[in-house]
Amino acid sequence: MSSSLKSRKEMPLTPLSSPSVGSMGKTGSWRTFRPEVDNSKCTRCTICWIYCPDAAITRQDDDSPKIDYDYCKGCGICANECPVKAITMEREEG
Amino acid sequence: MAQMIIDTANHITGYAARAARVKVVAAYPITPQTTIVEKIAEFAESGKMDVEYIRVESEHSAMVACIGAAAAGARAFTATSAHGLALMHEALHWASGSRLPIVMAVVNRAMGAPWSIWSDFSDSLSQRDTGWMQFYCADNQEVFDTVIQAYRLCEDGQVFLPAMVCLEGFILSHTYMPVKIPDQDKIDGFLPSYKSGWILDVNRPVSHANLVSPEWYMEFRYMIQSAMENAKRIIPEIDREYGKIFGFEYGGLIEKYKCEDADLILLTMGTMGSDAKIAVDQLRKEGLKVGSARVRVFRPFPVEQIRKLSEQAQMLATIDRHISFGMEGFLATETKASIFSLKDPPLVAGFIAGLGGRDVTSKTIEEIAKKSIKWMRLGRVEKETEWIDLRE
Amino acid sequence: MTIKELSKEEYLLKGHAACAGCGPSIALRLLFKALGNNVILVVPACCTTVIQGTYPYTSFAVPLQNILFESTAAAASGIVAALRQRKLEGTTVVGWAGDGGTVDIGIQALSGAAERKTDFIYICYDNEAYGNTGMQRSGATPYGAWTTTTPSGKRERKKDMPLIMAAHRILYVATACPSFPIDFVNKLRKAKDIEGTKYIHILTPCPTGWRYDTSKTVELGRLAVQTGLWALYEIEYGKFKLNPPSDRLVDEAKRKPIKEYLTLQGRFRNLTEEDIGQIQKWVDEDWERYRKLTSNSTSDSTLYGKT
Known part of the structure; x- marks a missing residue:
């Protein structure tokens, strides 16, 4: 993520970094495989949500997962852990 | 009432830390510094000083505990000598880079090998480039006065840097001299409650000192240098003001x-x-x-x-x-x-x-x-x- | 407690800099789900230094003090002291350090802080090597494991850090693994309510260093526990207790063969059958010790200052 800070005058006296989504940018660009959720198979167990290292899976109101592809690194843990195989890893195009 | 006491510079340093209303002391024994932290322990355990006293397992931890305490909003103090100071070396850089107003008494002692417990400046001068301000005292009164002045300086908004108050081992540390201890309310007037440039605060979360790329690092170094330049100007002002109130003045720099x-x-x-x-x-x-x-x-x-x-x-x-x-x-x-x-x-x-x-x-x-x-x-x-x- | 009862709030924010499939990152999310955000985190040089991202941003939404490699527990000591002076004891101070920063360079400061009964939680997230610097051997690297400084495999055994901490007679020592999230969360919540030093050692698989497919992180943690290579237990006021599912594994027949765990990882590629036999023997010996600890362990609360 590039910063809007430009001038020394705007800097704090010592590095005090602000909590930010995307502190390392859009980490979804690291992905080579993309998790796809088959909602018809999903049992809303939320296991994929709790094991996502990237906090890239949101647990929606009905407990179904929503993957934020801007930040999902495509590790595949969600697919590996899904007890009903409702998540598959698909190769990213291009 | 101001009080005249006759005591060693080390004990006087303890009195000064108490007078400065230090809230956290992290300390480890080393000759010839030890009687400073013994004096403070005596104050703490007899209820004469409201302080958290951390009896750390090394000088390195003493300095890091002071960093933690100062970052979490408490006036912090420690004291050391020679090898204890050398062991702190990397933490000294961390303290100044963190811009934390820690004051440390350094009871000067020669570095080994071979072992020597006697004085020279090889310990503190080896820390010349750590970003700490360094005061050198000539007598016990100056030791007391400089500890108080140092906190005022370190916590100045244009400075926010740590400082060493150096006093020579045995020549001062264990030598009795008369010292005037001013009234506490006057000291409180001169040295207000703790102030730092930033704080660990759960209501305003920040990560302090995470990785800084070449894009930003140099500016942080420049700001430390600017703070040192500011200190050059402010030290004589503080010394003069102190002199007016308490009667002791040391020519500033x-x-x-x-x-x-x-x-x-x-x-x-x-x-x-x-x-x-x-x-x-x-x-x-x-x-x-x-x-x-x-x-x-x-x-x-x-x-x-x-x-x-x-x-x-x-x-x-x-x-x-x-x-x-x-x-x-x-x-x-x-x-x-x-x-x-x-x-x-x-x-x-x-x-x-x-x-x-x-x-x-x-x-x-x-x-x-x-x-x-x-x-x-x-x-x-x-x-x-x-x-x-x-x-x- | 079930997974669904855990908070949806995230204090490790997405877009952080951890490797794909990072075990410690799962543990960090669980840490905040257990403790909330009235937390000050102390982090030495370790992978979590990297995970934060670079100035002026950070992926952590709680106050975080970065500190020197060997100094996590010392910095925490200072913070705890300052919070006490400021009457802010409601804030939980958490030391979060890797295995190198804990069992090697940081053991002195940690031992000192524990001996002083410093009121904080110390978590060692153990990926069994110096991960941040590219996988060099640490005192927590297991026998036989490849690292960049043990290219033919480490020839010494892993240091038993939780029992070293237990020898400090602190009130709470536990082991955990993010593959068992509820167990970890329960232990954190228990630790939060105990005054004094609490030590939790978690095994956090690392695909980059252990050389396995990123999707297998949770599975490997599970296998480490199921094979008995990593036992889930807690030592509360001196009383040793195995936690599910480890409690069932005292029975040797219930433990999976360690081969299932080892062969999934490239770092164990050089192990011979003899090595594997030796490791299995050690695992069995460990379990004999756990069995004895379980049956003999009665808490002498007075020894631990519990009234």
């Missing part, structure tokens, strides 16, 4: 004695400054125009003040209780660097004396002065660095 008309000025640090004054009086009786300038603050270094002294002095003689192996004493180096760009700089002779606790008396200093005057009259320094009282 440099304490001058009979320098106005001096041909030769003796530059010293710490207690040698007191002996230098005696030597100056004696030499003046002999008709020699000698003055003394005691460098009280080594970081930031009083470059401008030394340039000013150089305007009429024909010669400067530095006396270092320190050697940077392969070069000379730091006081000599810094003095030469300060005057190098002058159009007609005075001669500078560097003397190494008093390492590992060897006595430096006013007589020693007189000899140094006379040798310097000889060279001054010759118009050249015959020996760039002269070791004093060295066995043949």
Whole structure:
């Protein structure tokens, strides 16, 4: 993520970094495989949500997962852990 | 009521930490510092000081605990000597880089090997480049006053840096002298409650000191340098204000004695400054125009003040209780660097004396002065660095 | 407690800099789900230094003090002292350090802080090597494992850090693994309510260093526990107790063969059958010790200052 800070005058006296989504940018660009959720198979167990290292899976109101592809690194843990195989890893195009 | 007590500089340092209302002390014993932290332990356990006392397992942890405490909003203090200070080295950088206003008493002691418990400045001067301000004291009263002044300085919004208050082992640390301890309410008036440039706060979360890329790092270094420059200006102001309130003043960055008309000025640090004054009086009786300038603050270094002294002095003689192996004493180096760009700089002779606790008396200093005057009259320094009282 | 009862709030924010499939990152999310955000985190040089991202941003939404490698527990000591002076004891101070920063360079400061009964939670997230610097051997690297400084496999065994901490007679020592999230969360919540030093050692698989497919992180943690290579237990006021599913594994027949765990990882590629036999023997010995600890362990609360 590039910063809007430009001038020394705007800097704090010592590095005090602000909590930010995307502190390392859009980490979804690291992905080579993309998790796809088959909602018809999903049992809303939320296991994929709790094991996502990237906090890239949101647990929606009905407990179904929503993957934020801007930040999902495509590790595949969600697919590996899904007890009903409702998540598959698909190769990213291009 | 102000109180006059007779005690050692180490105990006086404990009184000063209490008077400064220090809230966290993290300490580890080392000779000759130990009686400072013993005094504070006595205050803490008898309820005479409201302080969290962390009896850490090393000096490294002492400094890091002070960093944690200062970052979490408490005035922090520690004290050490020699190898304890060396062990802290990386944490000293972390403290200044974190811009935390920690004050530490350094009871100067020579570095090993071999073991020595006696005084020289090789411990604190080895920490010259850590971003800490460094004060050197000449007597017990100055130790007390400087601890109070140091907190006021460190917590100044234009500074926010840590400081060492250096006092020579045994020469001061274990020597009894009368000291005036001012009224607490007056000290509270001079030194308000703890202030820092930032704080660990659950309501305003930040990550402190995570990775900084080359894009930003240099600016943070520049800001430390600017803070040091600010301190140069603020130290004399604080010293003057302190003097007005409490009656003790130390010349800010440099304490001058009979320098106005001096041909030769003796530059010293710490207690040698007191002996230098005696030597100056004696030499003046002999008709020699000698003055003394005691460098009280080594970081930031009083470059401008030394340039000013150089305007009429024909010669400067530095006396270092320190050697940077392969070069000379730091006081000599810094003095030469300060005057190098002058159009007609005075001669500078560097003397190494008093390492590992060897006595430096006013007589020693007189000899140094006379040798310097000889060279001054010759118009050249015959020996760039002269070791004093060295066995043949 | 079930997974669905855990908070949806995230204090490790997405877009952080951890490797794909990072075990410690799962543990960090669980840490905040257990403790909330009234937390000050102390982090030495370790992978979590990297995970934060670079100035002026960070992926952490709680106050975080970065500190020197060997100094996590010392910094925490200072913070705890300052919070006490400021009457802010409601804030939980958490030291979060890797295995190198804990069992090697940081053991002195940690031992000191524990001996002083410093009121904080110390978590060692153990990926069994110096991960941040590219996988060099640490005192927590297991026998036989490849690292960049043990290219033919480490020839010494892993240091038993939780029992070293237990020898400090602190009130709470536990082991955990993010593959068992509820167990970890329960232990954190228990630790939060105990005054004094709490030590939790978590095994956090690392695909980058252990050389396995990123999707297998949770599976490997599970296998480490199921094979008995990593036992889930807690030592509360001196009383040793195995936690599910480890409690069932005292029975040797219930433990999976360690081969199932080892062969999934490239770092164990050089192990011989003999090595594997030796490791299995050690695992069995460990379990004999756990069995004895379980049956003999009665808490002498008075020894631990519990009234």
